[in-house]
Amino acid sequence: MKLTILGCYSATPRISAHTTSQVLESRGHVFLIDCGEGTQMELRKHKVKFNQIKHIFISHLHGDHCFGLIGLISTFRLLNRETDLHIYGPKGIKELIMLQLKLSKSWVNFNLIFHELKSSDSELVFEDDKIEVHTIPLDHRVYTNGFLFKEKPFDRKLLVEKAEARNIDVAYYRKLKQGHDVMNNDGVLISNTDVTTQGAISKSYAFCSDTAYNEAIVPLVKNVDVLYHESTFLEAHADFCAKTKHSTAQQAATIAKKAAVGTLILGHYSSRYTDLEEFKSEASAVFEAVVLAKDGLTLSI
Amino acid sequence: MKLTILGCYSATPRISAHTTSQVLESRGHVFLIDCGEGTQMELRKHKVKFNQIKHIFISHLHGDHCFGLIGLISTFRLLNRETDLHIYGPKGIKELIMLQLKLSKSWVNFNLIFHELKSSDSELVFEDDKIEVHTIPLDHRVYTNGFLFKEKPFDRKLLVEKAEARNIDVAYYRKLKQGHDVMNNDGVLISNTDVTTQGAISKSYAFCSDTAYNEAIVPLVKNVDVLYHESTFLEAHADFCAKTKHSTAQQAATIAKKAAVGTLILGHYSSRYTDLEEFKSEASAVFEAVVLAKDGLTLSI
Numbered sequence: 001m002k003l004t005i006l007g008c009y010s011a012t013p014r015i016s017a018h019t020t021s022q023v024l025e026s027r028g029h030v031f032l033i034d035c036g037e038g039t040q041m042e043l044r045k046h047k048v049k050f051n052q053i054k055h056i057f058i059s060h061l062h063g064d065h066c067f068g069l070i071g072l073i074s075t076f077r078l079l080n081r082e083t084d085l086h087i088y089g090p091k092g093i094k095e096l097i098m099l100q101l102k103l104s105k106s107w108v109n110f111n112l113i114f115h116e117l118k119s120s121d122s123e124l125v126f127e128d129d130k131i132e133v134h135t136i137p138l139d140h141r142v143y144t145n146g147f148l149f150k151e152k153p154f155d156r157k158l159l160v161e162k163a164e165a166r167n168i169d170v171a172y173y174r175k176l177k178q179g180h181d182v183m184n185n186d187g188v189l190i191s192n193t194d195v196t197t198q199g200a201i202s203k204s205y206a207f208c209s210d211t212a213y214n215e216a217i218v219p220l221v222k223n224v225d226v227l228y229h230e231s232t233f234l235e236a237h238a239d240f241c242a243k244t245k246h247s248t249a250q251q252a253a254t255i256a257k258k259a260a261v262g263t264l265i266l267g268h269y270s271s272r273y274t275d276l277e278e279f280k281s282e283a284s285a286v287f288e289a290v291v292l293a294k295d296g297l298t299l300s301i
Numbered sequence: 302m303k304l305t306i307l308g309c310y311s312a313t314p315r316i317s318a319h320t321t322s323q324v325l326e327s328r329g330h331v332f333l334i335d336c337g338e339g340t341q342m343e344l345r346k347h348k349v350k351f352n353q354i355k356h357i358f359i360s361h362l363h364g365d366h367c368f369g370l371i372g373l374i375s376t377f378r379l380l381n382r383e384t385d386l387h388i389y390g391p392k393g394i395k396e397l398i399m400l401q402l403k404l405s406k407s408w409v410n411f412n413l414i415f416h417e418l419k420s421s422d423s424e425l426v427f428e429d430d431k432i433e434v435h436t437i438p439l440d441h442r443v444y445t446n447g448f449l450f451k452e453k454p455f456d457r458k459l460l461v462e463k464a465e466a467r468n469i470d471v472a473y474y475r476k477l478k479q480g481h482d483v484m485n486n487d488g489v490l491i492s493n494t495d496v497t498t499q500g501a502i503s504k505s506y507a508f509c510s511d512t513a514y515n516e517a518i519v520p521l522v523k524n525v526d527v528l529y530h531e532s533t534f535l536e537a538h539a540d541f542c543a544k545t546k547h548s549t550a551q552q553a554a555t556i557a558k559k560a561a562v563g564t565l566i567l568g569h570y571s572s573r574y575t576d577l578e579e580f581k582s583e584a585s586a587v588f589e590a591v592v593l594a595k596d597g598l599t600l601s602i
Binding site for chain 1: 312313314315316338339341342345346362363364368369371372375376379380391393394396397400401404405406407442443
C-alpha cells in the first residue's frame with residue numbers, strides 16, 4: 001500500500017494548508033479518500049492519473065472533506081472519461097452532485113454510481129478478490145464514517161523448480177499458491193510448505209476523520225498496520241472537543257494504543273497551531289509510533 | 302477602479318491556471334466577480350480582506366465560474382462573519398447553496414441575500430450613490446450574464462479660497478460640488494466653473510464571460526473604459542465556438558471596436574493554447590488596446 005496525503009488541515013483551505021484528501025494505492029486500485037476544495041489541483045501536482053481513480057470515499061459532508069468533489073467530477077467529464085466512477089458517502093451526496101450537474105447542464109458521459117451510506121454499524125462497502133473496504137462509524141456533528149482498507153491474503157510464492165522436482169502437474173500450481181497441499185503425478189501428497197514460501201504480506205489502513213474520542217472504533221481498527229486518526233486539537237484545548245466533536249492528539253494516541261495499531265498518523269490540525277511538533281510530542285507520550293501528516297507526504301505501508 | 306484577475310482560464314483549475322474570478326475595487330466597494338474552485342485561496346494570496354466583500358456576482362452556473370462559492374461562504378461562516386452578503390446569479394444558485402449548507406448542517410450567522418436573475422434583458426441589479434451595476438445578457442449554453450460596473454459622476458472639486466473670495470455661504474458648497482451655480486451673500490449669481498474644477502472622472506468596467514459572439518451587447522458596453530471579453534479560442538478554432546458558445550480573440554476585438562471601449566482585456570483561454578501572445582496578436586489586428594488577462598494581474602482603470 002502507498003498512501004499520499006494531499007491535504008491534512010481542518011476547516012478552510014489555505015495556499016499551503018489544504019483540507020482533507022488522501023490517495024491510497026493498493027493492489028492496482030487508486031482510492032481517493034475525502035475531497036476538500038482544490039483536491040483536483042493536488043492530484044495533478046502529485047501526478048495521480050485521474051482515470052485510475054474509480055472509487056471515491058467521502059467521510060462526511062462538511063466542506064473541508066467534500067467541496068472539491070463536484071469540481072473533480074466535472075473535470076473527469078471534460079476529459080471525456082468513460083470509466084465508471086463509484087462514490088461512497090453519506091445519504092444526500094447524490095442529490096448534491098446531481099443538482100450541480102443539472103444546474104450547469106453538465107451531464108457526465110460515464111457511469112456515476114452512488115453508494116449512499118446511512119447505517120450506524122460498520123458495513124462492507126467494497127470488495128473484490130484483492131481488497132475489502134469497510135465503514136468505521138464515527139462520532140461527529142454530522143453523519144460520518146471512517147474507512148478501513150484491508151488487503152486480502154496474497155498468494156503464496158511458488159518455487160517452480162521445487163514443484164517440478166517433485167513431479168507436480170502444473171494444473172495444481174494455482175492450488176499451491178492458495179496454500180493447499182496437492183497430490184503429485186506419482187500419487188504422493190506434497191506438503192505446501194515444501195514448494196512455496198510466504199507471499200507478500202497483506203496490509204491494512206484505517207482512515208478516521210472527523211470524530212470525537214470514540215472507543216467503539218477500537219475493535220474495528222484492531223491491529224491495522226496504519227491508522228490515520230484526526231487530532232484537531234491539543235489537550236490544552238480539550239474543552240473544544242465536546243462542542244465540535246473532534247479529538248486531541250492524546251485521544252488519537254489512546255485509540256492507537258488500545259487498538260495496538262502499527263503506526264498512527266495524526267492530522268486535521270486546527271489552524272490555531274503553528275508548531276505541529278506539539279501534536280507529535282503529546283501523542284508519543286501515549287503511543288510511540290506517531291507520524292505527523294503533512295500535505296504531500298507519501299508513506300509506504 | 303482597480304481590477305485584480307484571480308483566475309482567467311477556462312474549464313478546469315490547474316496549479317498555475319485558475320478558473321474565472323476577479324476582484325473589482327471601486328469607491329469603497331470590493332466586488333467579487335465569479336468564483337471558480339479555489340478562489341478563496343487566491344483571495345488570501347492577494348490579501349483581499351474577506352469582510353470587505355459584500356457583493357458577489359456570478360455570471361453562470363458552470364463550475365469554472367462558481368464551484369468556489371460554497372467554500373467561500375463556509376469560510377466566511379467559520380471566520381464568524383456578521384456582515385451581510387449579497388449574491389447575484391442565475392436562478393438556482395440559492396437552492397444550490399442552501400442544499401450544501403443544509404447537508405453540512407452549517408447555517409451561516411450573517412444575512413445571505415440572494416438576487417436570482419432570470420431576465421433576458423439588461424437589469425439594474427445594484428445601485429447606491431456611487432456606483433451602479435447592470436447585467437449584460439450573454440449568449441452561452443446556460444443562462445449567463447455579464448456585469449457592467451458604472452461609477453456615478455464624482456463631485457466637482459471645490460476651490461474653497463475662490464468660493465470664500467466670492468462671498469458664498471458654506472451652506473451652498475454641497476450644491477457647488479454637484480455642479481450648480483449659486484447666489485452669493487451679495488445676491489450675485491456665481492458661475493459654478495468660477496469656483497470649482499472637474500472632480501475625479503467616473504470609470505466603467507464591463508465583464509463579459511462566457512459568450513458566443515453577440516453584437517447585442519455592443520450598446521450595453523458602449524464606451525466603457527475597460528471591457529473584459531472572453532476569448533476561449535483563436536480564429537483557427539472558430540468552428541468550436543458554435544458548439545460551445547464561446548468567442549475567438551478576433552470576435553472579442555470586434556465587439557471592443559464596435560463599442561469603442563478604452564481597453565480590451567482577453568481571457569478564459571482554452572488549455573489547448575500554450576502561447577497566449579497569439580490571442581493578443583489576433584485581437585490587436587482588429588482593435589489596438591488589448592491586454593492579456595493573467596492570474597494575479599492588477600490593473601488600475
